[in-house]
Amino acid sequence: MKIPLLKTIVCRRCGQIFYVCHQCWRGQAYCSDQCRDIAQLEAHCIAQQKYRQTEKGKQAHREQERNRRLRNSKKNVDDTPSTQGIDHDIILDNPRLTIPCCHFCGREGEIVDHFPRRGYGGRYSDPHFHHFL
Ligand SMILES: [Zn+2]
Numbered sequence: 001m002k003i004p005l006l007k008t009i010v011c012r013r014c015g016q017i018f019y020v021c022h023q024c025w026r027g028q029a030y031c032s033d034q035c036r037d038i039a040q041l042e043a044h045c046i047a048q049q050k051y052r053q054t055e056k057g058k059q060a061h062r063e064q065e066r067n068r069r070l071r072n073s074k075k076n077v078d079d080t081p082s083t084q085g086i087d088h089d090i091i092l093d094n095p096r097l098t099i100p101c102c103h104f105c106g107r108e109g110e111i112v113d114h115f116p117r118r119g120y121g122g123r124y125s126d127p128h129f130h131h132f133l
């Protein structure tokens, strides 16, 4: 029986390390659809932050700041405890992960740095394809 080859992936959003087998590998960068969706939302926020760095955006931002300061001067802001930003959510404590298996289909396999290119046809055999990876 052929042992599936597994590639190590680090989720670009939550940083979780997982494995994907050759058959499930489609260039995944996230551990789940959820992480991918959130990452896309975050990318949208970053785009907005970039907008704020443009001249027009800076002006709009200054307006907002001034309005906020005007409001704050009338009424004291509530003291919010600074417990935000501490992330207790993601703690990898799963002993089953000592046996590497595909995150998507669950098959156990052997970890390789890169999947071998042989066996692919079509566009994958394009010698320029690897530049996109
Ligand atoms: Zn993730």
Ligand SMILES: [Zn+2]
Residues within 6 Å of the ligand: 020, 021, 022, 023, 024, 025, 102, 103, 104, 105, 106, 107
């Ligand atoms: Zn798989």
